[in-house]
Amino acid sequence: MKRPEECETMQDVRAEIDRLDAALVGLLVERSAYIDRAAAVKTGIGWPARIEARVEQVVANVRAQAAAQGLAPDLAEGLWRQLIDWSIAREETVLGAAGPKETK
Numbered sequence: 059m060k061r062p063e064e065c066e067t068m069q070d071v072r073a074e075i076d077r078l079d080a081a082l083v084g085l086l087v088e089r090s091a092y093i094d095r096a097a098a099v100k101t102g103i104g105w106p107a108r109i110e111a112r113v114e115q116v117v118a119n120v121r122a123q124a125a126a127q128g129l130a131p132d133l134a135e136g137l138w139r140q141l142i143d144w145s146i147a148r149e150e151t152v153l154g155a156a157g158p159k160e161t162k
Contacts, residue, residue: 107149
């Protein structure tokens with residue numbers, strides 16, 4: 059692993075980006091396992107896939123983390139909203155799109 063300032067060639071930069079991409083994919087795989095578990099738990103308690111208050115809580119958390127770490131909050135929010143929409147769609151395959159109505 060090289061820090062950005064240690065990369066002297068585009069090959070160095072690309073290798074580090076590829077390494078990070080692989081790590082990000084691994085984290086997304088791990089996150090999706092929790093999404094699958096959430097769907098199973100929600101089935102047992104009668105909750106819907108989309109809980110708007112939780113969506114906004116996740117987005118607020120991500121915006122704050124992005125700002126604290128030097129990433130544009132708007133960029134993080136856009137990425138996470140796509141991730142959240144995908145996650146909800148995944149949960150709906152288990153719960154059914156016409157599942158229980160939103161809970162607080």
